Every structure is written in C-alpha cells, then in structure tokens.
Amino acid sequence: MTRGAAQQTAHHTHNHKVCIEDALTTARDLCAERGVQLTPLREKVLQIVWRSHKPVGAYEVLDELARSHKSARPPTVYRALDFLMAEGLIHKIQSLNAYLGCVEAGAPHSGLFLICRKCGATEEIADPKLDAALDQASKRARFRSERRVVEISGLCAQCAA
Amino acid sequence: MTRGAAQQTAHHTHNHKVCIEDALTTARDLCAERGVQLTPLREKVLQIVWRSHKPVGAYEVLDELARSHKSARPPTVYRALDFLMAEGLIHKIQSLNAYLGCVEAGAPHSGLFLICRKCGATEEIADPKLDAALDQASKRARFRSERRVVEISGLCAQCAA
C-alpha cells in the first residue's frame, strides 16, 4: 500500500484530489496487471464514485455521467459499477443502496464501514479482530462464508461533537 | 429466553410449527407489556414472515397476505413490517431486501446473520466477541455507533456437504 493519502479517514477536511488520483492510479495499475479493461467509461464512473467519501447512488452517478456522456442509461451505470465491484475497486453499501470507492483496492479484503447518518461520510476500516470473530462464528456454525457485509451507522467524530 | 425451540438453528428439518407459535406468543406478550397494538393485520404479517427461516420479500408477504385480506397494498405491508421492526420482532436482511423473524425478540440485540445462497436458510447468531470487536473498532474511530448490519453469505452446513 503506497497510497498514503487514500488511507486518510473520512475527515471533513483533507486534500481529496490526492484520494482521487491515488484511486485512479491504483485502478489503472490493477486492471493492467489483470488484463481487464478499465475503459474511459468505467474510469469516469470510478471518478464519479470517488467525488467524495460519501456513498453515491447509482442514479446520482447516472445524472453526473450523463453530463459528459449523453447516451448513458441505467444499464450503462450498473454495468460499470458491477465491473468495478468485481475488480474490488468499489464497494456497495447495502444499507444505503449506494456505492463507495475502496481504499484498499488490490488487497482482497472485507471491510467494516462506519456510516455517518448526519454528514454521510463513510469510512472503511480493516480490522483483524473483526475478521477473526466472523471466521470463528462461521466455523462454529459450520457455515462456509463467501461474502460479508458489515456496516455500522451512527455519528462520526465531527458530527457527534 | 424461555423459547427453546425458536433458538434452534435453521436446520433443514425441525418442527417449525413450534418456532411460529413461540414467535407469536412472544410477540403478543411483548406488545402487551409495551402497550402497543399487535393488531390482527400485524400478527398475520408476522406469521407470514415466520413461514420459514428464509428471509421473505415485502411483495411475497403482500401476495400471501392478499389471499385473506383483499384490501392489502404495498403500504399495508410496509407499515406492518416497519412496526414489527420497530418492536424488534423481525429484522431486515439488507443484502437481500427481505425480512426475517427475530429469534431473540425482546432482548435488544444486533445479530449476525448467516445466509445460505443455495437454500436461503438464514440463521441469526448472537456473538459477544463480534460485539466487542465492533464496539472496539467504533471507539477507536471515535464513531458513535447506532445501528449495525452484519451479514455473511455463503453455504450452510447442509448445502456445503
């Protein structure tokens, strides 16, 4: 992980351009390595998702995309989002039906998301203890885990103050 | 928790009538204690959700409800589901947009759900270590946690075999 800035938390003020550049660079590198196509359309969608650290709905992406890409329709967006999720470049926040740029793209992981209900900022956290607890619980139930959703809603440090 | 049978896991074979009866009895008691109305409509919806240990979609509930309740419409169902969720009698499975009877109604809790992608059976588990890990992670991020979603998809013991 050479992308220091992208690992900043979802603080209210920081140089977010760095986050975006890092995310795009990482995405290009990863897709090149894997031999999959990060087309201009897909890159644009990734860029839109990365506009902020708030999860963004598919139809918000569509509205934004349509400014520069007149032929954009729901399938256009959903296909790009599906691609980006398959490559681990974005996550879907299930409790919001919205999408968020991944700050750990490349390393396979299943994050924990802290979602502020006031400002919307959402932070992705990796937590070995959480992983251990989930693995242990699955094992105890003899359940073969494949996909995880761990989301906590509440108030971020700034908004709670 | 005197409702032993409801604490059975989502095994493929068990006496599910006991689950339903336990859930309805608990619901009636809880609502009486709290002075809220478990009306016939709401009880019927709870019964429908408890038809199985698989999460059930709102429109499935509607179809089933409409058999005995001709005036049923989407708001009818969603209002009942909202009530049941507010009273902690059912949970929403966010990754499926579906609803599941709660096996620990009454005790405030935030469960872990193991969702079998093959048979659909979904088990709710309470896990102190998971709670501790989530509390710790929230605290470290100075995040004030309010609502949790923890869902694991995969294969249950029976379906993995």
Add this chain to the structure above:
DNA sequence: GAAGCTGATGCTACACTATAACAAAGGCCC
C-alpha cells in the same frame, strides 16, 4: 480482406422495492 469471435456499449422496455399524501374508520377521553 472476409468471416468469425469476443468484450464493451447502446437502447428499449420492464421488474422489483419502497414511499408520499390524503381519506376513512375506530377507540378513547372529556
């Protein structure tokens, strides 16, 4: 270079999930 293949996008229509807004009905208190 024509034919055929593959992956990506265009395009229309539709399915599924959820809520807004207001009316009507019933119980309860005074």
Add this chain to the structure above:
DNA sequence: GGGCCTTTGTTATAGTGTAGCATCAGCTTC
C-alpha cells in the same frame, strides 16, 4: 357530541435494478 390519536384504506408515484437484443470495435484465422 367533539376532539384527539392510532390504524387502515387508497391512489399514485418515486427509487433501484435487470432482461434482452442490437451494434460496434478489436482481434484472429483462414
């Protein structure tokens, strides 16, 4: 009876996500 609150009825619409097939561009193969 009148006012209040909760629940349900009713119509319409908003929001989220897919199916299915056409087209196009790049590549391979002959």
